[in-house]
Amino acid sequence: MLNNFTNDSLADVYIFETNKLIELFEQIVLTREKTDLYTKDNINEIFRIMHTIKGSSAMMGYDQITALTHTMEDLFSFIRDEHPAYFDRSELTDLILAGTDFIKEETNEIKEGGKITGDPAKLIEENKRFLHCLKVFNDQIDTQVDGNKEFKEVITFEEKSGTTNKQSMIRINGCKLDKLMDLMGELVVSQSVVTQYPDIAELKSKKFDKAVQRLELITKEMQDVVMSLRMIPLSVTFTKMHRIVRDMGKKLNKDVLLKVIGEEIEMDQNIIEYISISLMHLISNAVVHGLELPEERIKKGKPKTGTVTLEANISGMDVLISVTDDGHGLDKEKILKKAAKMNLLYKEATDMTDQEIYNLIFLPGFSTNESVTEYSGRGVGMDAVVKSIEAIQGTVSVDSSAEKGTVFTIKIPGRWDVYGKP
Numbered sequence: 001m002l003n004n005f006t007n008d009s010l011a012d013v014y015i016f017e018t019n020k021l022i023e024l025f026e027q028i029v030l031t032r033e034k035t036d037l038y039t040k041d042n043i044n045e046i047f048r049i050m051h052t053i054k055g056s057s058a059m060m061g062y063d064q065i066t067a068l069t070h071t072m073e074d075l076f077s078f079i080r081d082e083h084p085a086y087f088d089r090s091e092l093t094d095l096i097l098a099g100t101d102f103i104k105e106e107t108n109e110i111k112e113g114g115k116i117t118g119d120p121a122k123l124i125e126e127n128k129r130f131l132h133c134l135k136v137f138n139d140q141i142d143t144q145v146d147g148n149k150e151f152k153e154v155i156t157f158e159e160k161s162g163t164t165n166k167q168s169m170i171r172i173n174g175c176k177l178d179k180l181m182d183l184m185g186e187l188v189v190s191q192s193v194v195t196q197y198p199d200i201a202e203l204k205s206k207k208f209d210k211a212v213q214r215l216e217l218i219t220k221e222m223q224d225v226v227m228s229l230r231m232i233p234l235s236v237t238f239t240k241m242h243r244i245v246r247d248m249g250k251k252l253n254k255d256v257l258l259k260v261i262g263e264e265i266e267m268d269q270n271i272i273e274y275i276s277i278s279l280m281h282l283i284s285n286a287v288v289h290g291l292e293l294p295e296e297r298i299k300k301g302k303p304k305t306g307t308v309t310l311e312a313n314i315s316g317m318d319v320l321i322s323v324t325d326d327g328h329g330l331d332k333e334k335i336l337k338k339a340a341k342m343n344l345l346y347k348e349a350t351d352m353t354d355q356e357i358y359n360l361i362f363l364p365g366f367s368t369n370e371s372v373t374e375y376s377g378r379g380v381g382m383d384a385v386v387k388s389i390e391a392i393q394g395t396v397s398v399d400s401s402a403e404k405g406t407v408f409t410i411k412i413p414g415r416w417d418v419y420g421k422p
Contacts, residue, residue, distance in 0.1 A: 014060050015107050018053055022100050023239070025049045030242045033093045043080045050076060053103070062110075065103055068120040071127035072099050075134075084134050095130055097243070099123055177229055184226045191219050230270070234312050234321075235263035237276045241283050241310055248287045255294050255305040256287055262312030267319060267412075274392055275321070275410065278385045282323040282408050283308060285382065290325035290406050300403065302326070317413075324407040330400040332357050342366065358398045362386045385410075 028046055032038050050073040057065040075092070078084070102123060106116045194200065195212050238260050249256040291297075291306035298304055309324040336349045339360045345352075360366060364383040385408075389396050393413050400406040 010060065011110055014056055015111050017056065018103065018107055021049045021053055022103055026097065026100055026243055027239050029093055029096050030246060033089060033246075038079075043076060047073065047076045047080055062106070062116055064116050064118060064120050065106055068099055068102060068123055068127075071124050071131070072096065075127055075131050078131060078134060082134075091130065095123075095126055097247075099127070172229070180229070181226055184223055188219060188223060191215065228266075230268050231266040232269050232272060233264055233266050234272065235260075237272055237279060238263040238310055238312075240276070241279065244280060244283055245287060245308060248284065252287065253293060254287065254291055256291060257305050257307045258283075259307060259309040260311075261309065265312045265314060265319065271392060271412065274388065275412070278388045278396075278410065279310070279321070279323065281382070281385045282410075283310065285408075286323055286325040286327070286406070290327035290329075292328055315411075319412040321410040321412070322407055324405060326405040329402045329404055329406055330358055330361070330398075335360055339363075339366065355399070358400055361398065362396065 025046060028042055032042060050069050054066055054069040054073055057063075057069060075095075099120075102118055102120055106118050109116055109118075195216070241260070242258055245256050245258040248254075286308045287306075291308070292300070292302070294304045297306060307326045309322070311322050311324070313320045313322075332354065335357055336345070336352075339345050340349070342365065344360060344363055344366065347356075349357075362382045362385075366382070386396050389410055389412075395411045397409050397411070398406065399409075
């Protein structure tokens with residue numbers, strides 16, 4: 001039976017390990033950018049990640065990735081050894097994320113069976129330039145670089161950090177998990193058939209009854225363990241949203257803080273992968289449409305930084321995932337005007353409740369944007385969210401308050417396996 005499974009190729013293992021390392025790397029860098037605090041463990045972990053990717057890429061013959069990670073490793077090697085006090089934190093993060101984007105694009109090409117075609121030459125030169133500036137201007141404050149660039153951001157290094165509990169993790173082929181779940185299902189059915197067989201049922205033996213009870217208990221425990229093997233925490237997809245918020249905030253000149261709550265809740269891996277795109281659309285909608293520009297928020301008496309909250313909760317047997325922003329809220333008049341223009345109103349506007357008006361944004365093709373941008377304007381996002389969630393028998397709802405913000409809530413039914421604390 002096990003002969004049906006083949007060993008993973010080296011390329012598959014490389015892709016899996018590299019993507020996991022990149023996710024961890026981005027998480028560390030994005031968190032440190034917000035706090036301006038790099039612990040000694042952070043720097044060592046980053047250095048180990050880059051060194052590992054460089055080594056495995058060289059072993060696989062992926063020279064472009066090897067060359068790029070070598071310069072990224074040089075940057076953090078200098079930071080680790082020299083502790084430079086002054087440099088542009090934001091530019092460092094931009095360079096690192098540009099490098100990780102290149103690596104992810106190339107590993108996707110490898111995954112599709114192709115060869116690496118990207119050229120990291122420009123990224124390599126940028127990394128070398130930045131490192132040169134670090135070395136030359138580290139001891140100078142307010143030194144001009146490239147005519148107008150000041151290396152004046154301060155990064156604080158903390159020598160001591162708390163201990164971290166790490167769980168032992170191994171990689172398991174998804175096909176093997178599926179097969180194990182099928183076998184477990186057959187075992188449960190077979191056990192039921194055997195224990196309820198007429199001749200067995202007629203046995204009058206306390207020892208046998210006790211053995212059957214023990215078998216049922218063990219089988220139930222085994223079934224729970226097997227089912228939990230496909231369970232992963234929502235943090236797997238929640239963490240990725242930090243990068244999306246950061247990149248969109250910079251492009252739109254908005255200061256955005258993403259708060260994440262309930263990421264420890266576990267769900268079936270297939271469901272988490274299914275809802276990831278929907279969450280990206282909702283997060284994007286909150287940043288683009290929900291939050292105001294900093295100057296506008298200040299005029300309204302709001303904090304300069306807008307907040308988007310991504311929260312998961314367990315309600316009974318269901319999972320509720322909400323995306324909330326503290327922006328200006330949905331404009332009912334604007335929604336009605338656009339819906340009337342598109343002939344989408346199914347009743348008189350005066351007869352519609354607030355909830356019915358808000359739900360219009362989920363209709364195919366609906367968008368209040370007058371022009372198409374990189375992030376919005378085609379009326380696809382919200383409709384895609386609804387279709388995706390409905391495919392797993394879930395629902396999407398929206399509520400909003402003027403100048404207080406908007407909240408989108410995804411409800412995933414309890415027939416999907418869920419683990420976590422309410």
